[in-house]
Amino acid sequence: xxxxxxxxxxxxxxxxxxxxxxxxxxxxxxxxxxxxxxxxxxxxxxxxxxxxxxxxxxxxxxxxxxxxxxxxxxxxxxxxxxxxxxxxxxxxxxxxxxxxxxxxxxxxxxxxxxxxxxxxxxxxxxxxxxxxxxxxxxxxxxxxxxxxxxxxxxxxxxxxxxxxxxxxxxxxxxxxxxxxxxxxxxxxxxxxxxxxxxxxxxxxxxxxxxxxxxxxxxxxxxxxxxxxxxxxxxxxxxxxxxxxxxxxxxxxxxxxxxxxxxxxxxxxxxxxxxxxxxxxxxxxxxxxxxxxxxxxxxxxxxxxxxxxxxxxxxxxxxxxxxxxxxxxxxxxxxxxxxxxxxxxxxxxxxxxxxxxxxxxxxxxxxxxxxxxxxxxxxxxxxxxxxxxxxxxxxxxxxxxxxxxxxxxxxxxxxxxxxxxxxxxxxxxxxxxxxxxxxxxxxxxxxxxxxxxxxxxxxxxxxxxxxxxxxxxxxxxxxx
Numbered sequence: 001x002x003x004x005x006x007x008x009x010x011x012x013x014x015x016x017x018x019x020x021x022x023x024x025x026x027x028x029x030x031x032x033x034x035x036x037x038x039x040x041x042x043x044x045x046x047x048x049x050x051x052x053x054x055x056x057x058x059x060x061x062x063x064x065x066x067x068x069x070x071x072x073x074x075x076x077x078x079x080x081x082x083x084x085x086x087x088x089x090x091x092x093x094x095x096x097x098x099x100x101x102x103x104x105x106x107x108x109x110x111x112x113x114x115x116x117x118x119x120x121x122x123x124x125x126x127x128x129x130x131x132x133x134x135x136x137x138x139x140x141x142x143x144x145x146x147x148x149x150x151x152x153x154x155x156x157x158x159x160x161x162x163x164x165x166x167x168x169x170x171x172x173x174x175x176x177x178x179x180x181x182x183x184x185x186x187x188x189x190x191x192x193x194x195x196x197x198x199x200x201x202x203x204x205x206x207x208x209x210x211x212x213x214x215x216x217x218x219x220x221x222x223x224x225x226x227x228x229x230x231x232x233x234x235x236x237x238x239x240x241x242x243x244x245x246x247x248x249x250x251x252x253x254x255x256x257x258x259x260x261x262x263x264x265x266x267x268x269x270x271x272x273x274x275x276x277x278x279x280x281x282x283x284x285x286x287x288x289x290x291x292x293x294x295x296x297x298x299x300x301x302x303x304x305x306x307x308x309x310x311x312x313x314x315x316x317x318x319x320x321x322x323x324x325x326x327x328x329x330x331x332x333x334x335x336x337x338x339x340x341x342x343x344x345x346x347x348x349x350x351x352x353x354x355x356x357x358x359x360x361x362x363x364x365x366x367x368x369x370x371x372x373x374x375x376x377x378x379x380x381x382x383x384x385x386x387x388x389x390x391x392x393x394x395x396x397x398x399x400x401x402x403x404x405x406x407x408x409x410x411x412x413x414x415x416x417x418x419x420x421x422x423x424x425x426x427x428x429x430x431x432x433x434x435x436x437x438x439x440x441x442x443x444x445x446x447x448x449x450x451x452x453x454x455x456x457x458x459x460x461x462x463x464x465x466x467x468x469x470x471x472x473x474x475x476x477x478x479x
Contacts (some may be wrong), residue, residue, distance in 0.1 A: 002131065002160045003141055003199070004032075004069035005165075010205040014178060017058050018226055019210035028061070031195070038116055040128035042097065042109075046071035046135070051090050051108075052189070054078045056212050059113045060188045063099045068141045068160075068477030071132040075143045075155070076322035078188035080467045089145050093155055093344060137161040143344050144191045145285050156191075156286045166195050166289035167203045167338035168240065173294040174255055174280070176204035176230070178451040181252075183231045185219065187212045187467050188416035191290040192259050196232050196282075202350060206230075214469075216240040220249050223378055227252040234260040235267060235467035238279055239408065242270035243430065250275045257294065262394060262470050264401040265302045279303045283376055285362055287353065288312070289338040292362075293374050301400075304373040310334040316368055324368070329377055332366040333359040365392070371386055373472055382473060384413035384421050391423055391452050393473075399448045400425060403440050405433030410463055410471045411454065425454035426476055437457040 012026030186193030
C-alpha cells in the first residue's frame with residue numbers, strides 16, 4: 001500500500017477531520033484531489049521535494065497527501081523554526097517549493113496555504129496524472145528532519161513501506177476503529193504525531209479531532225465536547241492533567257498513550273490516581289518512523305515503554321557481546337520494515353547508525369527485563385560521568401520528582417575541572433509550593449547515591465521545550 005491510498009474504502013459520509021470544522025472522508029478525498037491538481041499546476045513532479053510549514057489544521061493533511069500522491073517527497077517542517085532554520089532544511093533537501101500557512105522569507109518559492117482551501121476558487125483545473133506507475137513501496141515519500149540536538153538537522157528518508165508498516169505495527173498494540181475519535185494535539189509535522197495520530201487514524205478511517213491549543217482546559221474541553229476515545233500526548237501534558245480536571249471528563253477515553261520522552265513514575269501514578277486510567281508509554285525515534293515499543297494494555301508496568309511492537313525487533317548491544325543478561329545496560333538497537341532508508345545525502349552519517357547486519361543504532365542507553373520490556377535509561381550523549389562513575393540523568397530526575405511540590409525537572413552535566421563533569425538540576429515547582437533546596441537535598445540523601453546528587457540546583461519558572469513538549473537539555477547545558 002502507498003501512503004496516499006490509506007483513505008481508500010472509507011465511508012464518504014464518515015467524519016475524517018473534526019475540531020473547528022467537520023470534514024467527511026468524501027470531502028477529504030475531493031480536497032486532496034484538488035490540492036494535487038493545484039500543486040501539479042505549480043510544477044510539482046515525481047521525486048520533487050516539497051516543504052510543508054504549517055500548524056495543525058486540515059490544510060496540512062491535504063498538502064501532505066496531495067504531494068505524496070504525485071510521487072513527490074513531502075518535508076514536514078517544525079513550524080516553530082525561524083526563517084533561517086527553515087531555509088537550511090529547504091536547501092539541504094533541494095526543495096522545489098514550500099507550502100506555508102504564514103509568510104516566509106526563504107530561498108525557494110513559497111505557496112500560501114490559505115489560497116488552497118477546499119472550496120474551488122479558480123474554476124476547473126487540469127486533472128493531474130495518476131500516481132507514477134514506476135514507483136514502489138520502497139521509494140522515499142517523506143524526509144523528516146531530526147531535531148538537530150547533536151548538530152545540524154538530518155533528513156531521515158522514510159519510504160511508503162516504512163510509514164505504512166509502522167502504522168500496522170503500532171495499531172496491533174493500540175487498536176483503532178472507524179468509530180474512534182483521536183485527539184490531535186501533537187504537532188502533525190513531528191513523526192510521532194504524523195504516524196500515531198494522522199496516519200493511524202486515516203488508515204483505520206477514524207476521526208481526527210484537531211486541537212491547536214495545549215492548555216489543560218482546552219485539552220479537557222475538547223475531550224468532553226468531541227467524546228475523544230484515544231488521547232496521544234507527551235509527558236508534560238499528562239503532568240498538567242494530573243493536577244487538574246475531574247475524573248468524569250475522561251470517561252470516553254479508552255487509551256492514553258505517551259511518548260516523546262520517558263514519563264516520570266510520579267506523573268504516571270498521579271494521573272492514574274486521579275483518572276483511573278494507566279498511561280501507556282511508548283518509545284520511538286524519527287529514524288524508525290518512529291514507533292518501536294508500546295506498553296501493553298493487559299500488562300502495564302512503570303518506567304518502561306513495553307516490549308517491541310509486532311514486526312519490530314529490539315536488542316541491547318553490550319560491551320562483551322555475549323548472551324544478554326536481563327537488566328544489563330547497553331545501547332538499544334532496532335530492526336524492522338519501519339526503519340528508515342538512511343539520511344538524505346549523508347552516506348557517512350547513515351553508515352554510522354547502521355550495523356553490518358542492518359540494525360539501527362538508536363543512541364539510547366537501555367536495558368530489558370525478563371519479559372523483554374524496554375527500559376530507557378538515557379540518551380547516550382546525555383550520560384554524565386562524575387569521577388569515572390556513570391550518572392544517568394533520568395534516574396536522578398525520577399528521584400527529584402518524588403519530592404512533594406516538584407512540577408518538572410531536568411538534569412544535565414556541566415564541565416567540572418575536578419570531577420570531569422558535575423550534575424546540575426533545574427527545577428520548576430508546582431503552583432502553591434515554594435522552592436526549598438534543602439528539602440530536596442535531604443530527600444535525595446536518603447534515596448540515591450551521594451555522587452548522583454546534583455552539585456547545583458537551579459530554580460526555574462519554566463523549562464525550555466521544543467514544539468512537541470520535549471525538554472531541551474542542550475539549551476540548559478549551553479545556558
